[in-house]
Amino acid sequence: MSEVAPPPRGVYVPVPTWFKSSPSGTTLDHNTQATHAVYLARAGICGLVLLGSTGEAVHLTSTERTDLIKNVRSALNTAGFLDYPLIAGTATQSVAETLQHLKEAKDAGAQWGLCLAPGYFAPVVAQQGLVEWFEGVAEESALPIMVYHYPGVSNNVALTPKTMERLANNPKIVGCKLSHGSIDDHTLIALSKSIDHTKFRTFTGLGQQLLPAMTVGCGGAIDGLAAAFPRTLVGLFDNRTTKIWIQEAESPLAAARDGQLAVSRAEKLVVQWGVLGIKEAVRRVLSIGVDSVSRPPLQDHGLPGGEEEWSKWSPELQEVRVIEERLSG
Known part of the structure; x- marks a missing residue:
């Protein structure tokens, strides 16, 4: 596989x-999967991540x-x-099975792979072992790959900024998704002088961190x-x-901060309930997937606690509802 470009800059959705x-x-x-995908594309989303953590x-x-x-x-295509842009996730532990998933994803129509760091043996795995795993995947991958660093679902496996710098210099590794709260690590990677950022793009996995x-x-x-x-x-x-806040705010930066504040408040739903919260928001806000169910062990439908639990989130979501409606208009 020849050297390729990273996914374009922008906002992507890890679709359920x-x-x-x-x-x-x-x-x-x-049908619901297609309806949701096309809706997001029409709303200006840059691309979709399929089969990630949110994608179960x-x-x-x-x-x-x-x-x-x-x-x-x-x-x-029909729309x-x-x-x-479609990025396909992998959540396997072996190099061989990851390569199989990446080939199948390419054949199905994805352009990039998002490979979750292997965390089963995290307590005894050294950084060199993680480098060898990702380089082994990249060497034979049918797709250019991104490094997915999400300690919460990979046994708290650690990928240091120095390790990411080394991986970023592999021509077949074109970016990373950082789903953790360490903005200092985002900084050390996204501003690293050792990385060619035209060939390796850093994405945060948390909308509550988008502005910073x-x-x-x-x-x-x-x-x-x-x-x-x-x-x-x-x-954002x-x-x-x-433009929504600029009349009230002291500056464009202050207005952007107001937007980030509204998003960060609403993101607490995702922090609390993960994929269940995301699905429930899509059902309630977009009326997409209203008859859908979940696959065990996740709850069959909706949030634990039902209507009472959802009502707790209404104040947190109201401001982004208003923003969404104004931007839609």
Whole structure:
């Protein structure tokens, strides 16, 4: 594979995988998946991450993974979004199985792979071992890959900024997603003088860090809240939200901070409930996936606590609802 470009700058959505009930349990809900994907593209989202943590990749078979990517690619093409960026996640521990998933993802229509750091043996794995794992994947991967650093789902495995610098200099490793709260690590990677940032792009995985992440050189966000409020996150990224507050704020920066504050408040839903909170927000706000179910061990439908739990989040979400509506207009 020749040297390739990283995903474009912007806001991406790690889309949830939608399921429906069937006599045998649950199956993929391709119609809802397609509807959501096309909605996000039309709302200005730069690209989609399929089969990530939010996409419940660990709950899908290899055949389901391939079918999901093919369905989304077909729906986007039909809607006129040709070559729309699709990043396919992998959550496997072995180099060989990761390579298999990456080949299948390419054949199905994805352009990049997002490889979760292997964390099963995290307490005894050295940085050199992680470097060798990612370089081994990159060497034979059918797709250019991104490093996915999410300690919360990978046994708190650590990838240091120095390790990321080394990986960034592999021509087949074109970016990273940092789903942790260490803005200092974002800074050390996104502003590193040892990295060619035209060939390796750093994304935050947390919309609540979008503004500070951009100020230290990050190329955007791969953010769960954007699944329900895409225009708000895109607006924060490209400064359109500043127009909403600029009359009241002292400066464009102050206005952008107001936008980030609203987003950060709403992101607490994602922090608290993860994929369940994201799905519930999509159902309630966009009326997409209203009949969907979850695959065990996640709860069958909705948030634990039902309507009472959702009502607690209404004040947190109200401000972004207003922003979304104004940007839609």
